Amino acid sequence: MKINFLIGGPQGRGVETASFMFIYGVGSAGYYVFARREFWSNIAGGRHSYVVGSISESWPAPAPGNSVDLALTFDGHAVLEHVFHLRRGSYLVYNTEEDSKTPDSYTMMSKALAERLKNFAKEHGFEPTVKGYVEYLRQNGVEIIGLPYNKHITEIGRKIGVTSPVMLARFVNTFVVALGAALLGLSEEHVASGVGFALGKKAEVIEQNKKVASEAMKLVEKRVATLQQRNPQTKRVFWNGNEASAYGKIVGGVRFVTYYPITPATDDAMTFERLMPYPVSKNAGELSKFEKIGSVAFQAEDELAAIAIAMGGAIAGARSATATSGPGFSLMAEALSLAGMMEVGVVVTLWMRSGPSTGQATRQAQQDLLFSLFIGHGEYPKIVYASGDLEEVFFDNIKVANWAERYRVPVIHLVDKNLSNTFAVMPLPDISKVKITTVRPVVYPQTQEAEAYPLDEIVAPKLLPGISNAIFHLNSLEHDPEGDPEEDPVVVTKMFEKRMAKIRLIEGEIPPEEKVLYFGPKDAEKVIVGWGSTKPAILTALDELKDVGFLYVKMLYPFPSNIVREYLKGRKTLFIENNYMGQLALITRMFAGVEPTAVAIKFNGRPITTDDVVAAYRRFETGENVIKIESDL
Amino acid sequence: MQQLVKRTPADYRWVRPPEWCPGCGHFGVLQSLYNAFAELNLDPSKIVLVSGIGCSSRLPHFVRTTSVHAIHGRAIPYALGIKLANPSLEVVVVGGDGDLMAIGGNHLLHLGRRNVDMTVILMDNSVYGLTRGQAGPTLPPGLKVKAIPKANPQGEINPLLLALTAGFTFIARGYSYDIKYTTKLIVEAIRHKGSAFVQVYSPCVTYNNIMTREWYEKRIYKLEEADPSWDPVVHDEKEVDTKIRKALDKIVERDRLPLGIFYKNELVPTFEERYESIYDPNYRALPPALQPIEVDGKPVVDFEKLIADKIL
Structure with missing residues (x-):
């Protein structure tokens, strides 16, 4: 079983809250969820934002593709944004009160999209209204659940004694989520647990929203699926990539984290900060007498200082890290060269985003691989290591901290926006796999x-x-x-x-299995090569693509040339990357001397999806060697 | 066990001699620092002397303490990281006006507002000596020192004015050829609880042919000599505004250049104290650098407890 869903609406008006409510509710029924958030670099203002994800009975949940089974929309704008992400058999939940609106009604819609939509309507001979697009979708096999949201919410409000328009407007989140939950066959209790998780502590608010959910669920009879309560037999966690990173740091003994605010990195450092002081385990030796221990989480004046302060922490003896993204990382170049020269072990958790320059601060890219390899003047040793999913983000934080201390070099831990904004209900990482290797300091008897x-x-x-x-x-x-x-x-x-x-x-x-992983048939003639957060999409696609291997590279520097050469010898290779230049392909040629057969690239700020991988591979099979991916979900 | 010893200035002298031009003001700062460390009898392995880049930033190489010679402008954040990870260390930053006021100016500002318990010594000669005499940020406008092609078109920073605005809780000015006096100021700065800033006029004999020893000695005077009632210390919260105004009056003097302690306020909580009360009650007893992080390779933090609110 696999259901892809989407929740979309104007940014700053509860889409995120609704998504948490929905994901937690689904999780409380015993399912796994793998979702990600797409949003503009604004707080409010009404640009369109959404969460897209998959629901699964097992983990890893399949990575989403380019269309969804269920789209829950807050407004007509959201419907229009996702016209092309629905297919025969998909369900669309939308507000019929916006039927008469057109792409031009939504001033926060990109002009380019409005034009594309209008042209599409013209080509297909229908009116460019919300109703027009919805009818088009209906004719093409999409199940439409159209309801007058505000009318229903006002009626529900009257039933539960709420009439203030401000209060009623806040019910939209719960209303939309409840419709979605009903379509999935979830119960009121599941929605209630989502409401409790997402809306926090105010008992009155929670009670009202539970009632709203209960009433809303009665409004739909159709079912996309019927999710039965499951017992997953394992402890599950609901977290995002930034959080997985922070937990990894804390568990891995990092006690000193600096940051200068930047998207999408800061939630890593701020989670580290928020969780302080940390509970001490029973088997903590001399620390056991403390119930809790602290750390230093420090907001610096800029990234020049953030890296320097972190290195200062490392010089004094603390496991130290800083979390940043491209623009901040650029400012750290000189200090990283110093870390190489002065022999200071420090971790930079680099949450890549789409550049160049300010670029798309909240969008996905893998553009900083070459920069990470070559940052800093002069020649010096370093480690560049990439994570591809949340479990890796957690465990790799511990590994890179071990290495920084062991080798006393700067370690650049490559993660990205896609990982930072991945929200997953997944198995709790097995903590017994954690191994911390510290180096004891010399202590002379006298100065x-x-x-x-x-x-x-x-x-x-x-x-x-x-x-x-x-x-x-x-x-x-x-x-x-x-x-x-x-x-x-x-x-x-x-x-x-x-x-x-x-x-x-x-x-x-460092053992080979920590440098690269190989998936698929050992003797496959064709191999996909990738790194970082494209991993879940490529692995999901492998189920569909028979007889293809996947070489997944984690250690980018020192580059595992021999291992990579051995794996790729005599095979046709397709490098799939979230950048323009095919950076892994470039360094594979440079370090391993292997000439890539083809490169599939996507650089529009959106992650590579399962469908992208499948489509790119099909094109690769026809002989294309530079495959540009342009999908937009 | 550390032996109880009374150290002398010579105990802080490194085996290799200083490599500055003969007569350089920096020799006076160096000697004052040796004297101050000896007077405070600090264990040289517990002092961390941090510098950036420039003639003055070479100073740690001539001192027998632990030191970090970092990169241009970043001495303060390196020092800050060391201090925050292990607050029991005595951390002292030295640097020139180019390093601390120009490329590193931002860090100076932000150290002030944090009030971390450490000391910054500015060795001020108004030129970039190591790159052969360009105008430093404290060079007054219109002056043409010998290596610059035309008179300085840029205005100057008054370091003490900046330090006061930034929130430093100890602000003093010395003169490098007056070693005894500079020693006293450095001792007071290190003893001070909070961020201390000491500007030391330290003439460059090679490139600053205007602000010379003679130039300074015509202008300098000591605050407490000119006014025996001079008291820069804030004894009560209510005095803060008055003392800041008094300090300001002296700091902005241009024709004559006062030396001494301009302002001292230990009533402001240090960053360490604030951090302890807000974040971690054991911060100073168990700072990051002193924490064991594993037992037999296993974490000391209870992961399941830590993540309890995220478990379904």
């Missing part, structure tokens, strides 16, 4: 000078100010083992080689 950069070890013993009783110098200038400035060519050569030897060390120590 003494110590070498911060001894030549006989690739990674020096860990010296911490105030803890090691060591006097030591860290230096951005080329230096000798003591950290004093040094430009003697012989010493410079040794220090350079010592730093760069970390790359070999990293390559040798």
Whole structure:
């Protein structure tokens, strides 16, 4: 069983709340949900925003495609935005009170979309009104559930004693969600638990909304499906990617997080901040005497400071990270070069978004792979590692923190807008799989000078100010083992080689299964190659595409050249990426010497969907080698 | 066990000698710092001296303490990170006017409003020495120091005015050739609870041929000598406005340049105190740098409890 759904309406008027209500309600019936949010870079203003997702009995839930089974719309604008995302058999719930409106009635609609819609109506010979598009959809097999929302809500309000227009307007969320829940055959209790989750603490508000839901559910008799109460037999969590990242940091021992506000990164740091102080586990050794422990979550004045403060935290001995996105990451370039030179282990959680420049701050892209690989002047060791789903986001946060401490290099953890705004009801990660590897600091019995950069070890013993009783110098200038400035060519050569030897060390120590994963038939002649958050869509598509392999690359630097070369040897390759240049294809050619057969690219700010992967693969089979994907859900 | 020792200024001298031009004002700041550390008898492994880039930012290389020589303009945020992760450390930033007032000016502002318990020493010579004499942000307009092709068309920043506005709770000015006096100011700055800012006039003998030793010595005077009743300390919350106005009057003097402590207010809570009361009652007892994070590789945080409100 798989149901794709969509909830859409004007931004800032409850679409997000309604989505939480809906997802939690479905989750409370025992199902898994895999959804993502699409929105403009505004708070209010009425641009169209929506949540699209899938409901499933098992996990991983299939990634959504380019159309949905059920669209719940708040207004006519939402109907028009999604005319092309409905197909035969889809259900559309909409407000008939907006029947007479046209694309031009909605001033917050993109002009380009309004034109496309009007042309479409003209070509198909119908009036460009909401009613016109709805009728077109009906004629093409879409089930239409049209109701006069405000009329019903006013009547329900009268029944439960609410007449204030402001209050009534707030019921729209619950009203729409309840219609959707009824169509899925959910019970009032499921909706009630969603209401309780989404609307918080006010008992009166919750009671009113439960009544609204109960009345609204009576208005529909049709069923898209009948979701029976299930027992998933496992603990499930409802969270998003930003949150999964923050929980990973906390569990993984990160105790120092800095940020400067930026979309879509800050919710990572702010979740880290919000959850403080953290409950101490029973088996916490000497910490067990504390009920809770804290950390430093720090809002910096800019990203220049955010990375520097995080590195300061690492120098003092805390596991440190900063969360940012492209524009902020650009400001961190000089500091990352310093982290390489001064040998400071710090994590940058890079939530990529669509650039260049301010670009589309709330939209998806994988454009910063090359930038991550080559950021910072001079040559220095670093790690660039990507996560592809929420479980990976959680566990990889722990891994990258381990590596930053072990190798004392900057670690760039690539995640993206798609992951940040993925909302999932999924199995709780198995915490027993967590392995934290710390490095104990040197502690001298008495204060003494110590070498911060001894030549006989690739990674020096860990010296911490105030803890090691060591006097030591860290230096951005080329230096000798003591950290004093040094430009003697012989010493410079040794220090350079010592730093760069970390790359070999990293390559040798990190096991292959953490670098790449391979899915599908071992001997497939054709292989899709991808990285990051395209993973769920590609994996879902593999079910449909027989005899194709999927090479999923997580370690982007040091690039696992030998492993990748081995997997791709003698096979036809299709690289699928959320960028224009085919950046993974470029570095595969550069590092592994493998010439990609074809590249499928999508750079319109929207993630790659399951349908995109299937369609791109079909085109690849016909011999296309640069496949531009333009779908828009 | 650390031995109880009484350290002397020489205990803070690094094995390699300073590499500044003979007669450079910075020698005076360096000696004052040695003296101050000795007077406070600080353990050199518990001091972290942080700098950015420039002639003055080389200072940590000549000091026998732990140090971080970072990148241009960012000494303050590096120092801040170190201090916040382990508040028991004595963290001191040194830098020039280019480093702290120009490329790093934003960080100075924001340190002030945070009132983190650390010290910033500005070694002010109004030129970029290490790149051979360009105009620094404290160079007054119309002056043509020898390496710049024409007179300075840009106005100057008054560092103390900026520091006062930013919220520093200790504001002082010294003169590098008066080592005894500068020592006293640095000692007071380090002892101060909160963000301390000390501007030290530290003439560049090579590139600033206008603001020379003679130039300064014609203008400087000491606040407490000119006015024996001078008291920059805020003893009561009610005095804050009066003391700020008094400090301001002195800070804006241009023809004569007062030295001394302009303002000192320990009634403002430090960032550390605020953080402890708002976020984490154990912050200073168990700061990030001192926390164990695992037992046999397993997390010390109870994940299921932490995430309880997200579990279905």
